[in-house]
Amino acid sequence: MTTRDDPQALPNETVQDSPDLTALEKLGWQPFFADQVAVADLEETPPVRVVEAHRSGLRVQGDGIDELVPPKLAATVGDWVLLNRVLPTSSRVLERKSLFKRRAPGHDRSLQLIAANTDTSFIVSSCNPDFNLARLERYLALAFEAGVAPVILLTKPDLCDDPKPYVEQAEAISARVPVVLLNAKSDAAKDQLAPWCKPGETLVFLGSSGVGKSTLVNALFGRETAETAEIREDDARGRHTTRHRHMRFLPNGCAVMDTPGMRELQMAEAESGIADLFEDLAELATQCKFRDCKHDSEPGCAINAAIKRGEVSQLRLERWNKLAAEERFNTASLAERKGNDKALQKTIRAAVKRKKKTRR
DSSP states (O other), rough: BBOOOOOTTTTHHHSOOOOOTTTTGGGGGOOHHHHHHHHHHHHSSOEEEEEETTTTTTEEEEEEEEEOOOOOOOOTTHHHOOOOOGGGGGOOOOOSSOOOEEOOOOOOOOOOEEEEEEEEEEEEEEETTTTTTHHHHHHHHHHHHTTOOOEEEEOOOOSSSSSHHHHHHTTTTTSSSSSEEEEEEEEHHHHHHHGGGTTTTTEEEEEEETHHHHHHHHHHHHHHOSSSOOOOOOOOOOOOOOOSSSEEEEESSOOEEEOOOOOBBBBOOHHHHHHHHHHHHHHTTTSSSSTTTOOOSSSOHHHHHHTTTTTOHHHHHHHHHHHHHHHHHHHHHHHHHHHHHHHHHHHHHHHHHHHHHHHH
16 A cells, blocks of 8 residues: 565676666666766776675675775765775775765764665654654655655554554655555565666665565565564564665666664754755744744744644654754764864874974
């Protein structure tokens, strides 16, 4: 109902139904990337795509190329790279069409790159007690910030008495986001996702562990290509089965990216994505009497007036405030670290320069 791996397999081995596509096009090569590269660059540094990310390095594939690049290259799964065969870590990462990123988990003030150059993001949640509206909004804000079209996939409708309330909650998040209710283990799942599986484009599955991402990947391929596991019965939460980000390729030339479950999804550098997600509240905020209105008890607050009229949920306002405050704090924290790092590098360069002068 629609309401609104084999990781070792090479693309040219799995993509058999697209004879008109070149080897690079089967990997997702598009004019956007070709326009960044001169003919001489193609000959000296062949383009490759990052198809897997491991602690030991990045696996890249191209026309007749399948190699592991050391982890020091600042790239992520989905990136296109001009491969320097002599010094791989100096390879040039091409400008990205899109990029999913978050503040790295823990206390490290840095950004973690999740996925690059995707065209559609499937945000997956299941119809069980682990369904979380605020978590869905976080994923959608990241998708809007990245400029990637999001689609909400609600799985496991057979495990609840009535999936309708889950669908209604998901649909209420944004009129711009389609919501698809599907059973990942059914024969119909592949057909329901087919409209987004276009040749030369890249899909990414995002969501918590156990929501059915890997099962959906298997449904698209019609065979077991990704490891799956059952959820825990006591809290409906899933176990990690996908341990690293990697891409597989459908026979029609569509790239499918699977990602590990992420429960900690700290927002950073995502101001416009949050504004797009809560565009109704952002628009109302422009009508408030005071420009610095906190939407609490200030007179002339358009958002509070809308809440009193029943047009806006108080809980939605609270979630917006929380996300916006978190994003501001994390972005400022990252900027502070970048500033400190630059100051440290400047100090080191000055010290080295003084040392050279002393030796003379």
